[in-house]
Structures are given as structure tokens and as C-alpha cells.
Amino acid sequence: MANPVDPRFASARPVAGAEAGYDEGLRSYMISIYNYMASGVLLTGVVALLVATNPALLATFFAQNAETGRWGPTILGWVAMLSPLALILVMNFGINKLSEGQLKACFWGFAGLMGVSMSVIFLQYTGASIAQTFFVTAAGYGALSLYGYTTKRDLSAFGKFLIMGLIGILLAMLANFFFQSSALQLGINILGVLIFAGLTAYDTQRLKNMYFELQGSSFIGKAAVMGALTMYLNFINLFQFLLAFMGDRR
Template identity: 40%
Template sequence: MENQVSTKTGEQLGIKSYQAVFITKVYNWMALALFITGIVSYYTATSPQIFNVIIESRWLFFGLIIGELALVVYLSRAINSMSRNTAIGAFLLYSVLNGLTISVIFMAYTSSSIATTFYITAGTFAAISFYGYTTKKDLTSIGNMAFMALIGIIIASIVNMFLQNEMMYWIISYLGVAIFVGLTAYDTQKLKEIGSRGFTSQDGMEKMSIIGALMLYLDFVNLFLFLLRVFGDRKN
């Protein structure tokens, strides 16, 4: 009986160890990507030559956005077949490209409100992610509803580009915050479950941690952008 209890305890410790190592890797990669995005974004915004080229050339700007989408699809679909170094390179390249495109916020909002909103986002993200990791409630239904709602606001945002309706703008902004709060909790819980299953190899853990970091990175950045629409002070 004592041996059975000891074995079970050992298995539980092994699961917790896997989770801790995996989640730590996920957050480390996410933090690195956010740091790179922030540095690239600020440097681009404060370098008139680079910034003007991106702003004045619509083809270049939309090309960068298409490049970002292509990298997300590439990482998500080909992660199992690519090498660890390729996965890391693609993820970090994505953070650089996102830094270039996101630099346009410095043209629309004051630097102080961008910094304040970043701190608000960081605090909100940390609290919600902690909830997603510790709660015993199954968040699958919340994740599914948030994903469907996300599709809805993407369509609504495209429509509002033509309508320029202020009421719709604010509805989309507040819904966007709620959606990415839900996705942050859901994705964190999902990553916790992935970590509890263990991995067949160290390489497999590394590549999956990149995918996990990408998921949370996207949640953080989009939460930040929607909160900026709510709290950001626009330049005159």
C-alpha cells in the first residue's frame, strides 16, 4: 500500500514538474518576444526614415501584415516537421515584424498613454492568466465562445472601416477586451493541460513551448491594442 502511495505521489510530482518547466519556457519565450516587439516598435517610431517608409508605402505595410499572418500559419501547421531552431527563428521574426507594424500606434496615441496602457495590460494579463492556471473550472466553453465572438468583431471591424460608425467602434473595442480576457484564461488552462501530459523528447517540449508562447503573445498584444482604444489619449 505504501509503495502504491509513493508511486502515485511520484507521478504527481512528475506531472507538476513537467508543467512548471513547460509553462516557464512558454512565459520566457513570450516575454522575450514582447521585449523584441517593444524595442523594434519604439526604435521604428523614433527613426523618421524607417517610420516614414512604412507609413507612406501601403504595399510595404500590408506586406508586413501578410508576412505576419503567413508566419503564424506556418508555425501552427508545420511545428512538428520543423527543427527547434527554425521554430525559434520564425517566432522571433514574427515579433520583429509585429514591432514594425505596431509602431503606428505612436502616430495616433501619446507615449505616456501607451506606457500606461501597457502596464494595465500587463497587470490584467497576469491576473487572468493566473486564474486560468489555478481554476478547476473547465474553460472550454468560454474559449469557444470567445473564438466565435472574435470572428464576429473581425467582420464588424472590416465593415466599420467603411461605415466609420463611432458607436460600433466602441462596441468592438469593449468586446475585444472581453474576448481576449477570455482567451487568455482559456489558453493558459489549455497550456497547463498540455504540460501535464508530458513530452516524448526535449525537442518536442521546446517546439510546443514556442507555440504556447505565440498563443499568449497574441492574446497579450491584442488585449493591449483593444485597451489602448479604450484608455489611450489620441494626439491632436
């Protein structure tokens, strides 16, 4: 006999109470993802501002070149910048062994360390342009995520091209580290905005579909934390690429 709340049975008509509970579960799952993501972005911003405005903390992680005036990481700065990558690996490869609480701790630790890395933007750009770019990013991100959540169009094929584009950007950024080409950097910034805008919509739909696969399992809480990590990365990268366009340098 068909389960009336199972979406695979298209011909079945779910009872009103069951349908409401099903929608409520999805809503709760997505809200958890956005709440974790928002708390991570907030933590990153607070830590970044704290490091940038505290001379002792700033000197711990960054040093200014007397000749060029550019800021570069100290040894501890490099540790802080590379540690988020280590935490991502721990979260992805240790997800089955870590408890949900430990996974959350890793996520917030990741967000805090990202704040140390991003503190230099307060030294490079004016506060007004950072705030303006943040609100533009938030508005665009919200619209793109809403599209990914509500669209009936399958974005999975589109996502494959976005992932390929992301790999291309990483390779281009690595190459530009040596060539220091302003034209290449401009191209990277443009593609970065487009790719992470697309990934925001794609990942929202993917996470929504994931709920249907995991509904009722004990893994759903961990999935929400990992989903928040994905959406956090999309937001932060979109913000940074937009800042390269909209930011007023000091």
C-alpha cells in the same frame, strides 16, 4: 500495475520525489511559454519604438497624408503588416517539418514584424498613455493567466463561445472598414477586451492541460513555442483594445 506518477490513476498515491519531478516539469514548460512570450513582446516594443523614432525607417514603412494628417502604410509597410500572417501559417502548417530552432526563429521574426505594424501607435497616442496601458494590460493579463492556471473549473465550454466571439469581432472589423462607424468601433473595442481577457484564462488552462498529454514527448519544446505565440497574441490584442479606451491621442 498502476504508474504512480500517471494522473489518470486518481487512486494512486505518487511518491514524493516523482510528484516533485512531475510538478517541476509542468513548471518548466509554463515558464518556457512565458519566457518566449515576454521576449516576443519585448522585441515588438523595441522594433516599434525604433521605427517610430527613426525618420528614415518611418518613411520606409509609412507615409502621412498631407490633407488628413493620417499615417498609412507604404508598399513595404503592407508587406510588413501582412508578413506576420504568413509566418503564422508557416508555423501552424509546417510545425511537423520545422525544427524547434526554426520555429523559434519564425516566432521572433513574427514578433519583429509586428513591431513594424505597431510603430504607428507612437504617432497616434502619447508615450505616457501607452506606458500606462501597457502596465494595466500586464497586470490584468497576469491575473487572468494565474486564474486559468489555478482554477479547478473546466473552461473548455467557455472557450468555444470565446472563439465564436472572436470570429464575430473579425467580421465586425471588416464591416467597419467600409462603414467607419464610431458606435460600431466602440462595441468592437468593448467586446475585444472581454473576449481576449477570457481567452487569456482559457488558453492558459488549455496549455497546462496540453502538457499532461505531451509529457515526455519530443514535441514538448515545439508546443511551448506555439503556446507562446498564442499567449503573445492574447496580450497584444488585449493591449490594443485597451489602448483604444485608455490612450490619449496626440
